[in-house]
Amino acid sequence: MKIAIIGVGSVGSALAKTFSKAGHEIRLGVKNPSEEKYQKIAEQIAGSVSLHTVETSVEGVDLAILATPWNVVPDVARQLEKTEGLIVVDATNPLKPDFSDLDHADGKSGAEQVQALLPNAIVLKSFNTTGAENMAHPDFTNGNTLMLVAGDDPTAKDKLLNLIDQCGFDAVDAGSLAAAKRLEHLAMVWIHLAFNSKLGRRFAFAALTRE
Numbered sequence: 001m002k003i004a005i006i007g008v009g010s011v012g013s014a015l016a017k018t019f020s021k022a023g024h025e026i027r028l029g030v031k032n033p034s035e036e037k038y039q040k041i042a043e044q045i046a047g048s049v050s051l052h053t054v055e056t057s058v059e060g061v062d063l064a065i066l067a068t069p070w071n072v073v074p075d076v077a078r079q080l081e082k083t084e085g086l087i088v089v090d091a092t093n094p095l096k097p098d099f100s101d102l103d104h105a106d107g108k109s110g111a112e113q114v115q116a117l118l119p120n121a122i123v124l125k126s127f128n129t130t131g132a133e134n135m136a137h138p139d140f141t142n143g144n145t146l147m148l149v150a151g152d153d154p155t156a157k158d159k160l161l162n163l164i165d166q167c168g169f170d171a172v173d174a175g176s177l178a179a180a181k182r183l184e185h186l187a188m189v190w191i192h193l194a195f196n197s198k199l200g201r202r203f204a205f206a207a208l209t210r211e
Contacts, residue, residue, distance in 0.1 A: 001163065004029055004057040004064035006076055008041050011091060012067035014135035015127060020047035022167050029057030029064075054079045063087035063160065065127065070094050070103075070110065077117035084120045087156045090180070091127035093187045102184055111150065111180035124151035124160055125180035129187045131194060134204040138168040145204035148174040148183050172207055 003019050005012045006029035016026045025048040030038045033051035042049050054076055058064045063086075068076055070092050080086065094103045094110035105113060111125035126149045127135065138145040147169035151157045157173060164171035174183060186205070194201045 001025070001063075002027065002061045003163075004052075004061045006054055006057060006064060006066050007068035007072075008038065009067065009069070010132035011127065011135055012065070013041055013045070014132040015065060015067065015091070016045050016049065017136055018138070018167050019163075020045050020049060023047070024163075026050070027052050027057045027061060029054040058083055058086055061086075063089060063156070063163075065089045065091055066114065067091045067127070071097075073110075073114060074117060077114065080118060080121070082120075083118070086118075086121045087124065087153075087159065088114065088118060088121045089124045089126050089160060090114045093128050093184050099191075102188060104181060104184075109178075109181035109184055111177055111184075115177065122151070122153045122156045123177060124149060124153075124156060125174075125177065125183050126150070126160060126164065129183055130190055130204045131201045133201055138204070140204065140206075143206045143208075144168055144170040146170050146172060146207050148172050148186075150174045150177055150179040150183055152177045170207055 002025045004027045005016050008028055020026050028051050038051055042051050066088055090111040092110055096103045111123055115123040130145055134145045147164045149157055149160055161171040193199050
């Protein structure tokens with residue numbers, strides 16, 4: 001699979017390594033591909049990895065992961081607005097500037113706001129409910145990191161769920177894109193526990209089922 005990852009912070013870089021390890025081709029979408037800092041990040045990712053502008057990174061890909069800070073999402077969307085039918089996986093959380101809470105403008109989740117910015121894209125929500133460490137190493141001795149997916153397009157969602165499962169996560173369909181708000185609130189629970197409990201960042205949510 002050919003995957004664009006827009007943004008190479010901790011989450012974007014971790015996902016790039018995980019996807020690349022699973023044998024996928026990675027196209028990193030960044031502001032200036034010629035900058036040395038991006039070259040160094042690409043060199044740290046084994047496998048088929050290339051640097052591109054945001055706009056060119058999504059050419060011919062199977063799906064794109066939006067892994068930027070929330071405040072730059074509108075600018076990124078402007079660079080992708082002509083992309084018809086692109087599957088965009090929103091891995092962001094619409095945090096307020098002081099990180100105290102979520103900014104659900106007009107009552108909409110971040111993913112629904114992304115869909116409004118990209119009306120011609122197929123927006124899914126995932127990769128937002130845990131830390132970068134668990135993106136890079138989703139497997140634990142007692143289970144795998146839960147990774148929820150919300151979205152309205154069944155075909156696109158199945159493609160993402162298969163990718164998530166292949167990369168070692170516990171893939172679970174969370175319902176329609178309207179459920180993205182619940183995923184974003186779950187992300188706030190993870191952030192709260194990571195920074196305000198003895199768990200720290202070395203934990204992930206899991207789904208336990210009873211036979």
